[in-house]
Amino acid sequence: MTSHVDTFARDHLPPPEAQPEFIFDLPSLQFPPQLNCATELLDRRVVEGDGERVCLRAPGGIDWTYAELQRRANRIANVLVRELGVVPGNRVLLRGPNNPMMVACWFAVMKAGAIAVTTMPLLRAKELGQIIDKARITHALCEHALRAELEAAAAEHPVLAHVRFFNDPSGQGLDADTACQPDTFDNVATAADDTCILAFTSGTTGKPKATMHFHRDLPASAACWPAHVLRPTADDVFIGSPPLAFTFALGGLVVFPMSVGASTVLLEQASPPQLLDAIPEFGATILFTAPTSYRAMAEAARSQPFTAARGGTLRKCVSAGEVLPASTRALWKDATGIEIIDGIGATEMFHIFISADEADARPGATGKVVPGYRARIVDDEGRELPPGTAGRLAVKGPTGCRYLDDPRQADYVRDGWNYTGDAYVMDADGYFHYQSRVDDMIISSGYNIGSPEVEEALLQHPSVAECAVIGVPDDERGQIVKAFVVPREGVETGPSLVRALQDFAKSTIAPYKYPRAVEFLTELPRTETGKLQRFRLRERASR
Known part of the structure; x- marks a missing residue:
């Protein structure tokens, strides 16, 4: 029942x-x-009487209702077709920062039955070219301020x-093109299993892949974690830092708020200080950001009455x-005073599949x-392990991994299960405890050492702002633990601090886990979405 005339994705x-x-057991x-996710997420809201509710907000007094977003998306869809x-x-x-026009363009692509390939604003011409080639991209809508790299790639x-x-x-370009287009558009009657987005992984391994998600995958994701864990209402105001090219943001800042008729704040710049300022400015109630941002914001947040408990609005943090x-x-x-709602998701799964609410x-x-x-x-052969035993995390549900023409599909999917590449332990109560990425487990003198446990210990030292731990080759032990540490401002680095951190780690965790090597950095290598790039640290350690 596919609507696709261009069958590249299905092929x-x-x-x-x-x-x-x-699995669709709910x-x-x-x-x-037949299902078009633009119909489900946007047009249905207008039909059901929510057209005048605020949908998208942005600095500069921008407030778009659901009806206004629909009109703009329809005009852009008419231009596309x-x-x-x-x-x-x-x-x-699609190339641009988090702003209302990016969302309107995304919905226009959905309405036209095409496939959105949303890219990170910081990508350069070479990286854009790789995406263009892999996905055989024929059309692009781009923020004018970001045109240079895309023009270079197109050439x-x-x-x-x-x-x-x-x-x-x-006033030219797409803005002018839409001015003479009608406000209405007949959405393409896409099949529920027609591909609607190609989401490129955010590059923590240095080898990004394109994941394929269907029109049904987005409402399916909204029916799971948000409905059962986050539990937002139509009165909520979402805000966050991840770029819309990241499925964490596409879900948290577009799909999930719109699935309940809520509004979302889009910030083109969302550093920790800017987030802290924007929360009270817009009356945000639900915040999406990465652990590093929460840590960076914590001290400044003590003096700001933006939480609901202090007379502000913020009530949930993800x-x-x-x-x-x-x-x-x-x-x-x-x-x-807010308990963070943690979760593990994956671009391959679209969003979060293991989590717990505040309570x-x-x-x-x-x-x-x-x-x-x-x-x-499970173990390396796929056999299920008992509670309390570390092994590989395998998951299945209404969403899952479909790589675009990539042999690594066989690594991610086995016997119907998605293998996320994470090592976990499940306890007797069904809680999942993260150990490390499977490839990041450090084996030193026969001991298995998880990087996060060592990082957690070092982060408790008052001199440490950030840190990352990897295993490096060692002739005697096979591997040793090496810590890359970003010290707090004003902290003097040197051999005495190295010894202090090593002694502190020995007193906090089992002594065999302490970092035998410590290197100080001014910052850790991260993707645009904030994920740590351990492969960059391994490259540095091997020089």
Whole structure:
């Protein structure tokens, strides 16, 4: 029942036997054969009487209602189809910061039955070119201020033949194109299993892959973690730092708020100080950001009455993207009174599948499996392990991994399960405790050492702002633990601090886990989404 005229995506799906088993065992996960996610998330809100509710907010007094977003998306969809010749199944690259026009462009692509390939604003021409080639992208909509790198990429990759720029200060480009288009558009009747987005992984390994998600995957994700753990209402105001090219943001700042008729604040710049200022300015109630941001904001947050308990509005805080250290959770709660909602998700799964709400959170535990999903801990042969035993995390549910024409599909999906690449322990109560990435487990003199445990210990030292731990080769022990430490401002580094950190680690965790090597950095290498790039540290250590 596909609507796709351009069948590139369907032609490059993994074969059925290489895909995971998909489970739709909740009443809210029953979808019709034909489904367009723009109809479900945007147009349905207008039809059901929410058209005048605020949907998108941004600095500068920008407040778009659901009806206004629908009108703008319809006009852009008309440009795509009538002027640029987009047909269902074409790939459309989207490039821009988090702002309302980016969201309008995304919905326009959905309405036209095309496939959105949203890219990080910091990507350069070479990286954009790799994405253009892999996804065979023919069209692009780009923020005018970011045009240089895309134009350079387009010059080298002629498959990208149609480009329009929005938010053009001259009033030209896409802005002018939409002015003469009608406010209405008949959404393409896409199949529920037509691909709607290609989400490129954020590059923690240095080798990004394109994950394929269907129109049904987005409402399916909204029916699981948000409905059962976050539990937002139509009166909530979402805010966060991740870029919209990251599925953590696409879910948390677009799909999930719109699924309940709430509003979201879009910030083009969302550093910790800017987030702290924006929360009271916009009356935000739900915050999405990474553990490093919570840690960076904690001290300043003590003096700001922005939480609901102090007469402000913020009531829920969500962390994902990387492991949440117990010390960061405690630091944030001490500063604000809010218990962070932790979760593990993956670009391959679209969003969070293990989590716990505020009432059920446990320090050091990610949470329990989210309703709609199943999870287990297995050994290298796929045999399920008993509680208390470390092993590989395997998960399945209504979403799952489909790589675009990539042999690594066989590494991620085995026997119907998605193998996330994480090492976990499940306790007797069903809580999942993160150990490390499978490839990051350090084996030193026969001992298995998880990087996060050593990092957690070092983060408790008052001289440490950030740290990351890896294993490096050692002739005697096989590997030794090496810590890369970002000291707090004003802290003097040197051999005495190295010894102090080593002694502190020995007193906090088993002595064999202490870092035998310590290197001081001014900052840790991270992706644009805030994820730590351990492979960069391994490259540095091997020089």
